[in-house]
Amino acid sequence: MTETRTALIVDDERDIRELLVLTLGRMGLRISTAANLAEAREQLAVHRYDLCITDMRLPDGNGIELVHEIARNHPSTPVAMITAFGSMDLAVEALKAGAFDFVSKPVDLNVLRGLVRHALELGSQASAAKANAPLPSENPSRLLGDSVPMQELRSTIGKVSRSQAPVYIVGESGVGKELVARTIHEQGARAKGPFVPVNCGAIPAELMESEFFGHRKGSFTGAHADKPGLFQAANGGTLFLDEVAELPLQMQVKLLRAIQEKSVRPVGAASEIPVDVRLLSATHKDLARLVAEGRFRHDLYYRINVIELRVPPLRERRDDLPQLASTILTRLASSHARIPPQLSASAQDALAGYAFPGNVRELENILERALALAEGSNITVSDLRLPAPLPAHNSDSIPAPASEAVHDIDSSNAALPSYIEQLERAAIQKALDENRWNKTRAAAQLGITFRALRYKLKKLGME
Incomplete structure (x- = not known):
C-alpha cells in the first residue's frame, strides 16, 4: 500500500488555506495547516512533511525565515513560497534562500498542481537515491574527473538540482556548460520532462519571438500553420539558453516577462499560454560587464542569475x-x-x-x-x-631577463614560429567558438577574408 504524502500549508489567510487544502487534498495529500511561524514550527517539531507551502508575509515574521529553518533542519522537505503578484524580487530572494519554487497570488491552480507534482517527484527521487546509494568509488555522472574542482562542481549540481531556481552557468568555451545543464536537469524533479537546448546566437533576430514563443497560422508571411515555440516544447521540463548574452535587448524584455508571468503569447495569438519550465542559461562572456555597459538588462540578469555556477577550465x-x-x-x-x-x-x-x-x-x-x-x-x-606551450603568465611569476629570453628563442629555430602558431590557433579557435563555427562571421571578427581563414584552418589542421 502506497504511503500517503503529507504537506504543511502556512498562511494567515483562511481563504488561501482552504483553497490549498482542497486542491492538494484532491491530489491525494494529507494536509496540516498553520496560520503563522509559531504554529508552523510546532507542526515541524512533531511531523515530517513531503512538502511545505508558505506565504511570504506572516503575522510573526516572514516565510524566508521558515525556508532557512526547513533547509537547515529538514533538508529533504521542499519549500514553495507564495508571493504577492508582481513581487518578483521577493520570489528571487526566496529562491536564493533555498525555496524549491514559488507561486504568485492570486494562485493559479494549474501552476500550483505542477509545482506540487515536481516537489513530490523530487522527494521520490531522493528516497530512491538514498535506498540505492552507489558505493563511494562509483561515479555515475557524465561529468568526469576526481579533481577538487570537479568534486565541488558535482556537489553544487546536486544541491541546485533540488531547486527550481534559474541557474546561470558561466565558463569558457568548450568546458561543457551544456553537459552541466543536462546533468542538473537529469538529477532534478523534471528529469522525465524534455530538455530543450537553444543557442541564442544562432537564431536570427527577426525570428526570435516566433522561435521562443511560437506563432499562429497567418500571423506573418510564411506562417502556414500554428507552431509551438521553445517554451512550449520545454513545458514540464527544462529550457537551456546557451550564449544568452547574444539576445538582443528587445528580446530580453519579452523573455523577462515570460519568466515573471510563467506564460507566453505566441505571435498572432490573442491570449497568453501558461508554461511550466525551469530556466538554465549559460555564456562564456562576462555578463556583469555587459550589464554595466548597458548591453544586457540588469533586471533580466537578476532573474536568470539566482544561482551562479562556474564550470572550471x-x-x-x-x-x-x-x-x-x-x-x-x-x-x-x-x-x-x-x-x-x-x-x-x-x-x-x-x-x-x-x-x-x-x-x-x-x-x-x-x-x-x-x-x-x-x-x-x-x-x-x-x-x-x-604547438609549443605558451609561457606562463602568473601574476606571481618573475619574468626572465631580456638576455635570457633572447637566448631561449635563439636556442631553437622552431620556438618563435611555434609560439606565433599557438597564438594564431588560440585566436582562431576563440573566434570560431564565439560564432558557433560560422566561418564567415569568424573571419570578419578576426579581420581577415573568408579565403584566408580557410587557408589557415587547413595549415593548422583545424578543419
Missing part, C-alpha cells in the same frame, strides 16, 4: 586529463570499430603541459585527429600535433 583540473583522454579515446575508437590506442608517456606529458584554450572540446578535437594519424597501437607526440 581544463587547465584548473589537469589531474583529470588521463581519465578524460582515456574515456574520449575509447568512445572515438568504438565509433570507428577500432581498439582504443594508448597514449605514450611523452604524449601524456605533452597534453599535461598544453594550455587548452578550447578546453575539453579542444581535447576531443586533438584526440580525434591523433586517432586518425596514429599508425600503431600508441599515440605519440607527433600524432597530437600540439
Whole structure:
C-alpha cells in the first residue's frame, strides 16, 4: 500500500488555506495547516512533511525565515513560497534562500498542481537515491574527473538540482556548460520532462519571438500553420539558453516577462499560454560587464542569475586529463570499430603541459585527429600535433631577463614560429567558438577574408 504524502500549508489567510487544502487534498495529500511561524514550527517539531507551502508575509515574521529553518533542519522537505503578484524580487530572494519554487497570488491552480507534482517527484527521487546509494568509488555522472574542482562542481549540481531556481552557468568555451545543464536537469524533479537546448546566437533576430514563443497560422508571411515555440516544447521540463548574452535587448524584455508571468503569447495569438519550465542559461562572456555597459538588462540578469555556477577550465583540473583522454579515446575508437590506442608517456606529458584554450572540446578535437594519424597501437607526440606551450603568465611569476629570453628563442629555430602558431590557433579557435563555427562571421571578427581563414584552418589542421 502506497504511503500517503503529507504537506504543511502556512498562511494567515483562511481563504488561501482552504483553497490549498482542497486542491492538494484532491491530489491525494494529507494536509496540516498553520496560520503563522509559531504554529508552523510546532507542526515541524512533531511531523515530517513531503512538502511545505508558505506565504511570504506572516503575522510573526516572514516565510524566508521558515525556508532557512526547513533547509537547515529538514533538508529533504521542499519549500514553495507564495508571493504577492508582481513581487518578483521577493520570489528571487526566496529562491536564493533555498525555496524549491514559488507561486504568485492570486494562485493559479494549474501552476500550483505542477509545482506540487515536481516537489513530490523530487522527494521520490531522493528516497530512491538514498535506498540505492552507489558505493563511494562509483561515479555515475557524465561529468568526469576526481579533481577538487570537479568534486565541488558535482556537489553544487546536486544541491541546485533540488531547486527550481534559474541557474546561470558561466565558463569558457568548450568546458561543457551544456553537459552541466543536462546533468542538473537529469538529477532534478523534471528529469522525465524534455530538455530543450537553444543557442541564442544562432537564431536570427527577426525570428526570435516566433522561435521562443511560437506563432499562429497567418500571423506573418510564411506562417502556414500554428507552431509551438521553445517554451512550449520545454513545458514540464527544462529550457537551456546557451550564449544568452547574444539576445538582443528587445528580446530580453519579452523573455523577462515570460519568466515573471510563467506564460507566453505566441505571435498572432490573442491570449497568453501558461508554461511550466525551469530556466538554465549559460555564456562564456562576462555578463556583469555587459550589464554595466548597458548591453544586457540588469533586471533580466537578476532573474536568470539566482544561482551562479562556474564550470572550471581544463587547465584548473589537469589531474583529470588521463581519465578524460582515456574515456574520449575509447568512445572515438568504438565509433570507428577500432581498439582504443594508448597514449605514450611523452604524449601524456605533452597534453599535461598544453594550455587548452578550447578546453575539453579542444581535447576531443586533438584526440580525434591523433586517432586518425596514429599508425600503431600508441599515440605519440607527433600524432597530437600540439604547438609549443605558451609561457606562463602568473601574476606571481618573475619574468626572465631580456638576455635570457633572447637566448631561449635563439636556442631553437622552431620556438618563435611555434609560439606565433599557438597564438594564431588560440585566436582562431576563440573566434570560431564565439560564432558557433560560422566561418564567415569568424573571419570578419578576426579581420581577415573568408579565403584566408580557410587557408589557415587547413595549415593548422583545424578543419
